[in-house]
Structures are given as structure tokens and as C-alpha cells.
Amino acid sequence: MLELIDVKKTFNPGTINAKKALCGVDLHLNPGDFVTIIGGNGAGKSTTLNAIAGVWKIDSGKIKIDGIDVSKLPEHKRAKYLGRVFQDPMTGTAATMEIQENLAIAARRGDHRTLRWGITAKERKEYRELLAMLDLGLEDRMTSKVGLLSGGQRQALTLLMATLKQPKILLLDEHTAALDPKTAAKVLEISDMLIAENNLTAMMVTHNMRDAIAHGNRLIMMNAGKVIFDVSGEEKKKLTVDDLIQKFSQNSGDMLSDRALLS
Amino acid sequence: MLNLLLSGVTQGLIWAILALGVYLSYRILDVADLTCEGCITLGASVAAMLIWKEVNPVLGVVIAFLAGCLAGIITGILQTKLKIPPILAGILTMISLYSINIHIMSLATGASGTANLSLLNFKNGTIFAPLSDLLGLNKTMTALILGIVIVVLIIAVMYWFFGTEIGSAIRATGTNEKMCRAQGINTDTTKIIGLALSNGLIATSGALLCQYQGYSDVNMGVGSIVIGLASIIIGEAIFMKAKNFAVKLSGIIVGSVLYRVVVTFVIASGMPSTDLKLMTAVIVIVALVLTSFAGKFKKKGAKTNA
Numbered sequence: 001m002l003e004l005i006d007v008k009k010t011f012n013p014g015t016i017n018a019k020k021a022l023c024g025v026d027l028h029l030n031p032g033d034f035v036t037i038i039g040g041n042g043a044g045k046s047t048t049l050n051a052i053a054g055v056w057k058i059d060s061g062k063i064k065i066d067g068i069d070v071s072k073l074p075e076h077k078r079a080k081y082l083g084r085v086f087q088d089p090m091t092g093t094a095a096t097m098e099i100q101e102n103l104a105i106a107a108r109r110g111d112h113r114t115l116r117w118g119i120t121a122k123e124r125k126e127y128r129e130l131l132a133m134l135d136l137g138l139e140d141r142m143t144s145k146v147g148l149l150s151g152g153q154r155q156a157l158t159l160l161m162a163t164l165k166q167p168k169i170l171l172l173d174e175h176t177a178a179l180d181p182k183t184a185a186k187v188l189e190i191s192d193m194l195i196a197e198n199n200l201t202a203m204m205v206t207h208n209m210r211d212a213i214a215h216g217n218r219l220i221m222m223n224a225g226k227v228i229f230d231v232s233g234e235e236k237k238k239l240t241v242d243d244l245i246q247k248f249s250q251n252s253g254d255m256l257s258d259r260a261l262l263s
Numbered sequence: 264m265l266n267l268l269l270s271g272v273t274q275g276l277i278w279a280i281l282a283l284g285v286y287l288s289y290r291i292l293d294v295a296d297l298t299c300e301g302c303i304t305l306g307a308s309v310a311a312m313l314i315w316k317e318v319n320p321v322l323g324v325v326i327a328f329l330a331g332c333l334a335g336i337i338t339g340i341l342q343t344k345l346k347i348p349p350i351l352a353g354i355l356t357m358i359s360l361y362s363i364n365i366h367i368m369s370l371a372t373g374a375s376g377t378a379n380l381s382l383l384n385f386k387n388g389t390i391f392a393p394l395s396d397l398l399g400l401n402k403t404m405t406a407l408i409l410g411i412v413i414v415v416l417i418i419a420v421m422y423w424f425f426g427t428e429i430g431s432a433i434r435a436t437g438t439n440e441k442m443c444r445a446q447g448i449n450t451d452t453t454k455i456i457g458l459a460l461s462n463g464l465i466a467t468s469g470a471l472l473c474q475y476q477g478y479s480d481v482n483m484g485v486g487s488i489v490i491g492l493a494s495i496i497i498g499e500a501i502f503m504k505a506k507n508f509a510v511k512l513s514g515i516i517v518g519s520v521l522y523r524v525v526v527t528f529v530i531a532s533g534m535p536s537t538d539l540k541l542m543t544a545v546i547v548i549v550a551l552v553l554t555s556f557a558g559k560f561k562k563k564g565a566k567t568n569a
Contacts, residue, residue, distance in 0.1 A: 093439070118427055
């Protein structure tokens with residue numbers, strides 16, 4: 001479903017601030033894979049997701065989604081294949097627009113936008129049912145501006161928007177990091193539900209090792225712009241946080257960042 | 264007295280079209296687009312030149328609209344494709360338009376460097392003269408009625424357009440570009456469309472203004488963006504609770520008319536018209552400060568209540 005072949009990216013090349021962010025990432029995802037990605041700060045986790053989403057062009061290598069080479073496509077064209085949820089709850093939604101308007105925009109992801117009315121009565125009915133599924137009471141606030149919602153509600157809405165039109169890959173970039181633990185758990189539960197229900201291929205970056213173990217069928221660890229550890233199936237289920245910490249020190253020869261240890 | 268009021272209202276309606284254009288860039292796209300200052304003159308110059316060339320004045324307004332759209336597209340391309348910061352992109356187009364407007368007006372006279380065009384000898388070439396004969400009303404009343412019709416029409420079209428898929432995408436672009444790209448919206452395109460329409464409206468306002476006041480002058484646009492902002496801010500202050508988009512837009516019309524009526528009376532009472540721009544700037548500053556203070560008080564109030 002997703003293929004990364006020797007993907008490389010250096011930021012600010014040729015300057016004193018040059019940073020090799022991705023140093024040859026190879027990754028192959030099967031349809032239905034739900035991969036959690038962990039690693040220290042600057043390991044290249046979010047950078048990998050941004051490379052897939054096309055936030056900028058990669059220096060070399062190839063990115064294929066369902067067999068289609070998207071390496072050269074701009075961000076808004078790749079959006080057709082991708083559902084995305086960001087770390088900052090403000091990023092995924094348009095604050096000054098209504099909940100239903102945000103959903104209507106997401107429902108047209110990858111479509112040619114026309115001068116037809118931006119939201120139909122039929123859609124409103126659908127959105128009400130979908131929002132009710134989230135169990136956050138949003139179905140009664142469809143005409144409220146998204147700016148009035150809490151961070152957790154906005155992330156749940158962004159998740160719904162990302163999956164409204166079935167994406168080939170769902171990219172979750174630390175999407176619970178800015179939330180309190182209780183809300184984070186709820187948003188993770190919604191993520192699991194939507195991924196299972198739509199049978200999605202998904203990638204989730206997280207700093208929380210327990211979440212990384214508990215969710216998905218596959219786990220990869222990144223360090224210094226490379227994938228250094230990749231487990232799936234039964235082997236992944238047996239993993240413990242201690243295993244991961246040990247794996248990390250042994251592979252990178254480096255101590256984990258405080259942030260990764262504390263979460 | 265009544266004449267003064269009517270004249271103020273009429274001018275307010277024509278300037279309201281500019282204010283709607285400024286609203287599109289300033290509020291919807293969230294960009295202070297200074298193209299406005301050159302664009303109102305562009306509309307006036309194109310309309311005046313075409314009247315000298317004895318082109319139908321209605322067609323003249325349409326061509327002025329298209330010329331304004333083109334100016335907006337250029338600002339849009341500077342901003343998006345060439346990555347020039349929005350304010351600077353607007354200034355660059357504005358300053359280019361200064362020369363271009365003189366060229367356009369020179370086309371009419373045949374003398375290079377024509378900085379203004381009078382329509383004194385072309386009174387029947389404007390929209391207003393034949394219409395006033397047709398309706399049997401004086402020029403101000405005719406302009407008043409025409410102004411209302413045009414403004415209502417523009418609000419209706421804007422209401423429809425910003426409800427469509429493309430219109431929604433433009434609104435979303437002004438709020439959150441990153442989200443737009445993640446949802447497959449080409450934000451370069453939406454910005455260019457938005458700026459084109461904004462400046463098209465502004466040029467339309469210029470074309471009608473020129474036909475109404477009977478001349479076009481290369482400096483007539485100076486400070487026009489501030490007048491547009493003043494209209495928006497006054498309108499928003501009066502229609503603070505408005506949620507419906509059409510009502511919000513109507514508020515801007517009311518703001519523009521109020522502003523122009525006040526200006527008309529202030530000038531009639533003896534203030535030199537050259538002080539007008541200073542007065543307008545002060546109005547905008549006071550209004551901006553008051554609204555930001557009002558916002559702070561509201562937040563404080565909400566906290567105490569909670």
C-alpha cells in the first residue's frame with residue numbers, strides 16, 4: 001500500500017544549519033497495516049510523515065502509494081490518497097467555519113471543486129449520524145464554529161474529517177500529544193474505531209511507548225533519520241516498554257531523550 | 264440638507280462596492296491587499312477612457328471589472344508563485360498601476376502623461392445620464408436607485424458564491440492554509456481567485472465613481488483601502504451579533520453609507536477636504552482600539568463569570 005524507497009531529505013543544505021533529517025528510509029506497508037512509530041526527538045518520525053504528505057519535496061528516493069509514484073506530486077494533489085491528523089489541534093480544522101462546513105470540505109478531498117453548493121441536505125444528515133458516533137455531543141452543534149470546540153473535540157473532528165473520504169493511508173502525527181491523558185485516551189479510542197471500521201492502512205507517530213505497543217499491528221523505531229527496528233504480529237504483542245528502551249540504547253548507542261523516557 | 268444626505272448616501276453605496284472588495288481580501292482571505300489603492304483608479308481610468316472612446320458605459324464597467332480582476336491575479340501570482348510577502352506584493356502592483364493608469368488615460372487624449380480625464384464633454388456617455396432621462400429623476404436619485412440595485416445584486420452573488428464548493432475553499436484558505444492543503448485544496452489557486460474577485464469589485468466601484476463624479480484622476484485611490492476598512496469596521500460594530508453572511512455584508516454597506524454621510528456633512532460644515540484622510544485614519548485607529556479593548560473586557564467578563 002505504501003512504499004518508501006531510500007528516501008533522503010536534508011534541510012538547509014549547504015549551510016551551517018544543514019540537518020540530515022532522513023538518511024535513506026525504507027519502508028513497506030501492507031494494506032491494513034497499522035504502524036506505530038517511535039523514536040527520540042529529531043529521529044525523523046514526523047519528517048517521514050511530512051515526506052509522505054508532500055509538505056516539501058524529498059531530495060532523493062521514491063514514495064509510492066498503492067503503486068502510484070507520488071514523489072513529485074505537490075501536497076494538495078497527494079491529499080487525494082491521504083487522511084491527516086496533526087499534533088496541534090488547531091491545524092486540522094478551519095476555526096472560523098462551522099463543524100458541518102469543515103466536514104463538507106473534507107468530504108470533497110481529492111475531488112474537483114465546482115460551483116455546486118458546498119454542502120447538501122443529504123450530507124447534513126450523514127454528518128449528524130457520523131458525529132453521533134463520536135459520542136461527544138457534536139451532532140447537536142453542527143452549525144457551531146469549530147473555534148468554539150476543545151482541543152480533544154477538534155482532534156476527534158479532524159479524525160472524522162480525515163476518514164470521511166476513505167484515504168489509502170491515514171497519517172497520525174502525534175495527534176494526542178497536546179491533549180490531557182483522559183482526552184488523549186478518548187481520541188485514541190476513536191482512532192482505533194475509525195481505523196478498524198474502515199479497514200484503513202495507518203501510521204501513528206507517538207512519544208508514548210505504551211500507546212505504541214498497545215495500538216496497531218506493527219511498530220517501528222526510528223533514529224537519526226533511519227528505521228532501526230521493525231516488529232509486527234505476535235512479536236510486537238509481546239513487547240514491553242523495557243524492551244523498547246533497551247532496543248533503543250543498543251541500536252543508537254545513545255540515551256533516550258528525557259521526553260521519551262518520561263511518557 | 265436633504266440633497267446633501269442623498270448625495271452622501273449615493274456615494275456611500277458606490278464606495279460600498281469597494282468596501283465589499285476590501286472585505287473579501289481583508290476579512291475572508293486575511294490579507295491587507297494594498298492593490299486596492301491602484302485598482303480603484305484602474306477601474307476609473309478604464310471606464311473614463313472607454314467613455315472617451317464612445318464605448319457603451321455598461322460595457323465599460325464590465326471591462327473595468329475584468330481589468331481589476333487581472334490586477335488581482337497579478338498580485339496573487341506575486342504572492343503565491345513568486346513567494347513575495349502579501350503586503351509587498353500589493354504595494355508592487357499598486358505602484359505599477361500608477362504608471363499603467365496614466366497610460367490608460369493617455370490612450371483617450373492621445374497625449375502622453377495624462378493624469379486625469381474629465382467627462383465634462385461626455386455627460387451622455389455615462390450610465391447615469393440616459394438612465395436619469397429614462398426614469399425622469401435627477402442624477403442623484405438615479406444613482407441612488409442604481410447603487411441600491413447593484414449593491415443588492417453583488418451581495419446576492421457573493422452570498423451564493425461563498426456557499427459553493429470553491430467559495431468554501433476560499434474561506435477555508437483565509438482561516439487555515441495547512442488544513443486546506445491536507446484536504447486537497449490548491450491554496451495558490453484559491454488565493455488568486457479571491458484576490459481577482461476582490462480587486463474586480465474595487466475596480467467596479469472605481470468605474471461607477473468616475474461616471475458619477477464625472478472624472479478620473481490618477482491620485483483618486485490614495486487612502487481608499489483605509490476608507491474600505493473604516494466601512495467594514497463601522498458595519499461590524501453596528502451588526503456585531505450578525506451571523507448570516509448576507510447580513511454581515513449588508514452591514515458593510517450600512518458602514519460605508521454612514522461613513523460617507525458623516526464625511527459629506529463634515530466637509531459641508533467647513534472642514535478642508537484635504538484633512539479627510541487624516542480623519543479617516545483616526546476613525547479606523549479609534550475603532551480598532553475600541554474593538555480590541557471590547558474583546559479584552561469580554562474575555563475578562565467571561566472569566567469572572569466562570
